[in-house]
Amino acid sequence: MLTKQPGSLAAEVASNRHPTGLKENHLYRFERYRETLSLNAFIAYDPQRLNGEAAPAESTHAPLFGLPFSCKDNINARGFATTAGTPGLADFLPEKDAPVVARLIEQGAVLCGKNNMHELSFGVTSCNGTWGTVGNPVHPGHLAGGSSGACAAAVAAGASAFAVGTDTGGSVRIPASLCGLSGFRPTTGRYSSVGIVPVSHTRDTPGFIAPGVSDIVLLDAALMGEKPVEPVMPRRVGIPERFLWQELDISVEKRCREAVARLEAQGVEVIRLDDSHLGELNASVQFAVPFYEFFIDFPRFLLAEGLEWRFHSILEQLSDDQVRNLLQRQLQQCSVSWDDYLAGLCTTGDVRTAWQEMFSEHQLDVLLYPTVSCAVPRLTDAHDPAVFEKLVRNTDIASSAGAPSLTLPVGRAGELSVGLSVDGLPGEDRQLMSYALAVARLVQA
Numbered sequence: 001m002l003t004k005q006p007g008s009l010a011a012e013v014a015s016n017r018h019p020t021g022l023k024e025n026h027l028y029r030f031e032r033y034r035e036t037l038s039l040n041a042f043i044a045y046d047p048q049r050l051n052g053e054a055a056p057a058e059s060t061h062a063p064l065f066g067l068p069f070s071c072k073d074n075i076n077a078r079g080f081a082t083t084a085g086t087p088g089l090a091d092f093l094p095e096k097d098a099p100v101v102a103r104l105i106e107q108g109a110v111l112c113g114k115n116n117m118h119e120l121s122f123g124v125t126s127c128n129g130t131w132g133t134v135g136n137p138v139h140p141g142h143l144a145g146g147s148s149g150a151c152a153a154a155v156a157a158g159a160s161a162f163a164v165g166t167d168t169g170g171s172v173r174i175p176a177s178l179c180g181l182s183g184f185r186p187t188t189g190r191y192s193s194v195g196i197v198p199v200s201h202t203r204d205t206p207g208f209i210a211p212g213v214s215d216i217v218l219l220d221a222a223l224m225g226e227k228p229v230e231p232v233m234p235r236r237v238g239i240p241e242r243f244l245w246q247e248l249d250i251s252v253e254k255r256c257r258e259a260v261a262r263l264e265a266q267g268v269e270v271i272r273l274d275d276s277h278l279g280e281l282n283a284s285v286q287f288a289v290p291f292y293e294f295f296i297d298f299p300r301f302l303l304a305e306g307l308e309w310r311f312h313s314i315l316e317q318l319s320d321d322q323v324r325n326l327l328q329r330q331l332q333q334c335s336v337s338w339d340d341y342l343a344g345l346c347t348t349g350d351v352r353t354a355w356q357e358m359f360s361e362h363q364l365d366v367l368l369y370p371t372v373s374c375a376v377p378r379l380t381d382a383h384d385p386a387v388f389e390k391l392v393r394n395t396d397i398a399s400s401a402g403a404p405s406l407t408l409p410v411g412r413a414g415e416l417s418v419g420l421s422v423d424g425l426p427g428e429d430r431q432l433m434s435y436a437l438a439v440a441r442l443v444q445a
Contacts, residue, residue, distance in 0.1 A: 009067060009161055009215040013108075016066030026050040029068045029112070032158035039144075040132035041153040043073045044080050045113035062108025063222040069104065071164040072148050073114040074121060074197035075206070077101045084197040085117040085147075087130050088314030092307065098195025100164060100206045100223065107222040115154055115163060118147035119320045120298075121199050122327075124174055124391045125382040126150055129319030133379065138180050139416055142376045145175030145391065151209045152179040162210040162219060168199045168290055170395025172207035173407045177371040177419025180409045182440075183209045184216045184433075187426045188402040191223065198297035200290035202348065203399045213408050213440040217433050229430050231437035234365035236269045238358065243279030244369035244394050255418040256370045259410045259443040263368075266442060271362050278358070281351045282397045288344040289400075292336045294327075322383075348400055352426070355401040359425050366435050369394060371407040371419030394421070404429040406436045410443055 006012045015021040030050050033042070050068055059065060071077060074084040076094035083089045097105065105111060116131045118124065126134035126149025136144040137157040144153045148165025152175035155163050165172045167185040176183025185207045193204050208219045221228040239245060239260060245253070264270050302308045315331070318324040329335045358364070374390040381387050398405040403426050411418040422439055424432030 008212060009064075009210065009218050012067060012161060013063070013065050017060050022066045025066065026068060026110075029159060029161070033113075036137060036153075036157040036159055039135040039137055039150075039153050039157060040116050040128070041134060041150040041157065041159065042070065042113045043083060043085075043116050043131050046079065047112075049110055049112050059108055063218065064104060065108035067109045067161040068112045069109050069162050069164065070113045070115050070151065070154050070160040071101060071111065072117050072151050072166055074117060074166060075101060075164060076195035077111055077114065080114045082114075082197065084121070085119040085128050085131065086314060086317065087319055088310060088317040089197075090130075092305070094195065094305065096195070099192040101195075103223055104164070112160065113154075115148070115165075116150035118149065119318060119323050120197070121147040121166065121168060121171060122323045123147055123320070124171065124388055126175070127320075127382050133382070135379075136179055136376065139178075139376050142378055142416070143178060143382060143387075145178040147171040148209065149175040152176050152181055152183070155179070155181055155209050155211065162208060162215060164206055165209055166196060167205055167207045167399065168203045169286070169399045170392050172209060173371050173395050173405060173419070173421065174391050176209045177407050177409070178376045178417055180411060180417035181209055181211060182213050182216050182409065183207065183407045183419075184220070185398065185405045186220070186429050187404045190404075190429055198294070198301055200293040201297050202293060202345075203290050203402075213406065213433070213436050216406060217437060220429070220433065226430070229434040229437065231441060232431075232434040233266070233438040233442075234268060234435045236271055236362070236364050237263060238362055238364040238367045239270055239272045240275030240278070240367055240369055241272050242274045242276040244275055244367075244397070247393070248370055248373050249375045251375050251416065252370050252373060252418050255410045255412065256368075256420050259420050259439075260368060262443050263439065271364065273358065273362065275358070278351065278354050278397055281347055281354060282400050285344040285347045285351065285400055286392075286396050288336050288340050289348055291330065292341040292344070295330060351397070351400045352402060355397075355403060356425065365424075366432065366439075367421075367423040368439075369421050369423075371395060371421045376416040398423050402426045404432045406432060408436060408440045408444070
């Protein structure tokens with residue numbers, strides 16, 4: 001029987017194709033699930049889906065054959081409720097899979113459960129008043145991040161081979177970074193957001209959390225029906241020093257600068273940039289655009305699912321006081337006006353233009369920066385407003401730009417996890433993954 005996780009998802013797929021591999025691997029995943037129940041990583045779990053019975057012979061050639069995965073509980077999947085982490089949706093049973101789930105199953109993966117999350121995705125701590133606070137299996141007593149925190153916890157604990165979360169302002173990349181994993185936010189629109197409880201149509205996207213960059217590459221290729229990319233070392237990398245490399249904890253800066261130094265030692269040209277303008281532009285849209293769009297997109301989702309009559313009852317049943325107060329202020333006081341929203345959309349366009357110009361002016365292949373500016377916060381600091389600001393500070397700009405962003409771990413054993421983000425131009429996801437593969441192999445060697 002498999003006693004530890006293989007080195008990659010590709011290796012696990014190969015093991016699954018062995019006559020006894022599927023049953024043994026699934027048993028291992030189920031045992032890891034049982035051992036980590038205290039993490040509150042799952043809202044729902046179906047052990048029958050991991051019974052070890054082999055799929056039809058022809059499906060053994062599927063690129064993700066037998067890989068148990070979980071998804072954030074704002075993503076529709078048949079046989080499971082879609083709660084979005086809120087009591088008012090606890091009994092909502094969707095009629096069909098979201099396209100991203102359907103495609104992964106078609107490619108051989110096995111959905112075993114739904115992951116806990118920050119209520120309605122409005123937070124980055126995954127402290128859920130109904131289903132419990134998500135624990136960090138790598139760093140007990142510390143936050144797993146959010147809002148896809150339980151996706152990362154499930155993967156880090158070995159209960160899921162990979163997980164599908166959603167990312168609006170960093171909700172895949174933040175927990176991946178805090179749990180020592182790789183996380184990928186694709187170009188907005190690369191993966192379908194149909195069948196997913198929304199926050200913001202201009203920013204939302206499904207994304208993957210997996211152990212390593214090679215796993216992200218495998219998953220993206222399977223989802224898109226493409227051949228996995230090969231590693232390509234970037235020639236010119238941008239270091240945005242005036243915002244994204246500012247206000248860093250010493251431990252975070254040390255590990256990320258070490259990674260950059262290893263690239264320089266291999267002859268990669270490092271270009272230090274002034275990104276302060278990007279930081280200033282994004283500050284004015286970070287909150288206004290997604291918050292206003294929630295009140296457009298969420299009712300539209302409910303209408304499509306025949307649940308439009310539930311809107312007010314869902315908001316009345318919110319278990320998180322901070323989320324309830326935030327949403328009620330908009331309903332009662334219009335804290336973000338129509339004019340604020342329109343101005344935010346215009347500024348979002350400016351952010352995207354500035355992102356493109358930064359790459360073209362300096363002929364960059366990628367941007368590199370610390371994914372999270374602070375050390376992994378303790379659970380006791382979960383409700384500190386400063387924690388939210390620190391966790392989303394760096395990840396939000398790529399969301400505004402609609403750009404692909406991949407975080408990879410660069411921490412050291414025995415230390416708190418540190419993530420390094422590798423970002424590219426919108427639409428150049430495969431090129432970005434090629435560069436990230438090469439960067440990961442060098443800095444993690």
